[in-house]
Amino acid sequence: MTHCFDSWGRSFGAVEAAAGRGRSVLKKPMSSSSPSDPYAQGATDPHDYDPDERRSSAVDDAFEEEDLETAEERIERENAPSAVDYYAVLNVERTATEEDIKNSYRRLCLTFHPDKHHRPEDKATAESRFEKIQKAHDVLSDPVKRHIYDTYGPDAAEMSWEVGARGQSREEIRAEFERQSRQRQEIAAETLVKSKGEILLSLDASPIFDADVWRSRHRRRLPLGRFEPVNTQSRGLADVLQWPEVTQAFVKHSWETQITQQSTLIVNGDVMARNGIGVGNVTGTLRHIISPLMWGEVSGTIGQSPMMQGKLVKNFSSDSFATITATSQTISGPPTLVGVLGRRITTKTTGYLTYRTGEWQLGPWGADQDFRERSACSLGVMRQVERGQWNVDVQVGVAHSHISLSYFKVLPRSIRGRFSLTLSTLLGAQASVAGDKKITKYSRIGLGVDCVSMGGVTFRLKLARLGQKFVLPIMLSPQFDMKLAFWAAVLPVCVSVALDKFYFSPRRKHRLAQKLSQVRAANAEILAQRKKEADDAVRIMKDSVLRKVEAEESRNGLIIVEALYGKLPPSDLAPIRALSMQGIKDIFENLGPISEEGASGNDAHLEYIDVTMAVQSLVNNSQLHVSGGHSKVNIIGFYDPCLGEQKRLRITYKFQGKLHQVEVDDQAAVAAPLRAHLVPDRPNSRATAI
Secondary structure: OOOOOHHHHHHHHOOOOOOOOOOOOOOOOOOOOOOOOOOOOOOOOHHHOOHHHOOOEHHHHHHOOOOHHHHHHHHHHHHOOOOOOHHHHHOOOOOOOHHHHHHHHHHHHHHHOHHHOOOHHHHHHHHHHHHHHHHHHHHHOOHHHHHHHHHHOHHHHOOOOOOOOOOOOHHHHHHHHHHHHHHHHHHHHHHHHOEEEEEEEEEEOHHHHOHHHHHHHOOOEEHHHEEOOOOOOOOOHHHHOOOOEEEEEEEEEEEEEEOOOOEEEEEEEEEEEEOOEEEEEEEEEEEEEEEOOEEEEEEEEEEOOOEEEEEEEEEOOOOEEEEEEEEEOOOOOOOEEEEEEEEEOOOOEEEEEEEEOOOOOEOOEOOOOOOOOOOEEEEEEEEEEOOEEEEEEEEEEOOOOEEEEEEEEEEHHHEEEEEEEEEEOOOEEEEEEEEEEEEEOOEEEEEEEEEEOOOEEEEEEEEEEOOEEEEEEEEEEOOOOHHHHHHHHHHHHHHHHHHHHHHHHHHHHHHHHHHHHHHHHHOHHHHHHHHHHHHHHHHHHHHHHHHHHHHHHHOOOEEEEEEEEEEOOOOOOHHHHOOOHHHHHHHHHHOOOOOEEOOOHHHOOOEEEEOHHHHHOOEEOOEEEEOOOOOHHHOOOOOOOOOOEOOEEEEEEEEOOEEEEEEEEOOOOEEEOOHHHEOOOOOOOOOEEO
């Protein structure tokens, strides 16, 4: 199909969308409960969580990235100590109202306001913590700053923000910020996208794979134009191991530059050599945006095949477009015309109708042409599916007709697969299978096999880096051979899979583990500082937490027995079941700074911490709410005990004298008490996973 409206055509060419994974977040429990049902109301069913969707570690997660460089960058980016999350500091959801933010701020002030503490060391710690609480409140309570923070992060929220005048709307601020970001990105990427090249080298290896072709090409010529009979003897190893013959070479290079805001100049040159004969052409294209809904371009070619071409594209609406292309290779006849009408049928389906006039005459103009190109009409449908797309095209023409089907799919590990099948009255059946994989940040390698019932079997090797591309088509047989086509498709795939499984994957995983270790070592001081801040916060909240425990005991309410955060071990409820109420109170009395479980002895490899005190501080009137949508390392009294690993929070609590337990993912919310958290009276009960 002729390329139509480019903004649509780019989406037709490749589908790069990654499937996002949804996350269910618990709703905040209601502040009041009916006397008959003391449990939290309106919370999401904890069994909605699918534990199979959890990621095990940063190494495993980055392992699925496109290439080693990108995976290493991802580990470094995602595991670098992030800026403070203001929503986590205030323990509110990202959808929190101004009233929710104000109430949370007031509750935290009761514990961390410096005036509430009299000992010098506690007062200094409270001032440091209260400064962050105050900053979080100032940003989230200001609608403009909150919007900037939500959109661009804490650094943008703390900028002087001189990208726009005071009084600008959110849309104007966003447009100005994105314009400045786009300018910086264009400057950085200018050398990467303005130059493109392609080298194609066609090889004929059919004598290696087809003995009959080899014998026919090695017959001696006899007098009177005769050839000696075909030699039926088998070939030796030296006959097979010969370099394929180069049948065609093609080189193309192009560059573009923006003349004005609406106009772009593109210049490309190409040279082709075949059977000792070479031709070359230089083409210049001027592309101009006429209006937001219309653009056009004019191209001229100088060389062996001079040509003039004009193209006009009109977008009628967001759902329909039309394009007309006129091409003239001679003044002895009118230009050939190609018209395309396209319309979006559904949100993921687009239909298009294409008509080609071929060579035609207008009165006496064009009567002397050979009419090698005939008119044709085609109807096609393109549909996007999850991580892929398929196309169906049916063409009816004077010279030949065809029906074609193509399918494109983005597979895991940045592998892209393509399949096409065409039935034509000119070439018969044609089939193509191809795939490519990203091997470095800017490079891809691809393999493919083309089969034509009237044209043989061809193996293709492609290497692309940035805008440069090298293609190596190798003809395996001039005639269709099903067995040869099968092995040409299967053997390279099997070799690639074996190399990836037994060499590249172990090497890749080792490199990523080393990268994570380097990130941990580089950020050791920051992590130690955050551990100290969490310890200090726990120390100054201890008195208020003890008062909460006394209050909850008096009303037979919610008391946290144990809360662990990090890379958790299997749950063991036996010691907890044996605890009396006095034993629980003694635990709170003896709790000091956050203890890193397994920090000494034989359990030093364990990577989780005790956050019982910090979680109890979040209990208010027998209701516990831990906000979601962010990592819990930013909650007051928490820190990251296992950088790069999947962290979870397990809370064991008593409510109305009954034992409950819940375990949640790092970014999931927690609402308690819930009846679903109730631990049955059996020794091997497991925590409710959310």
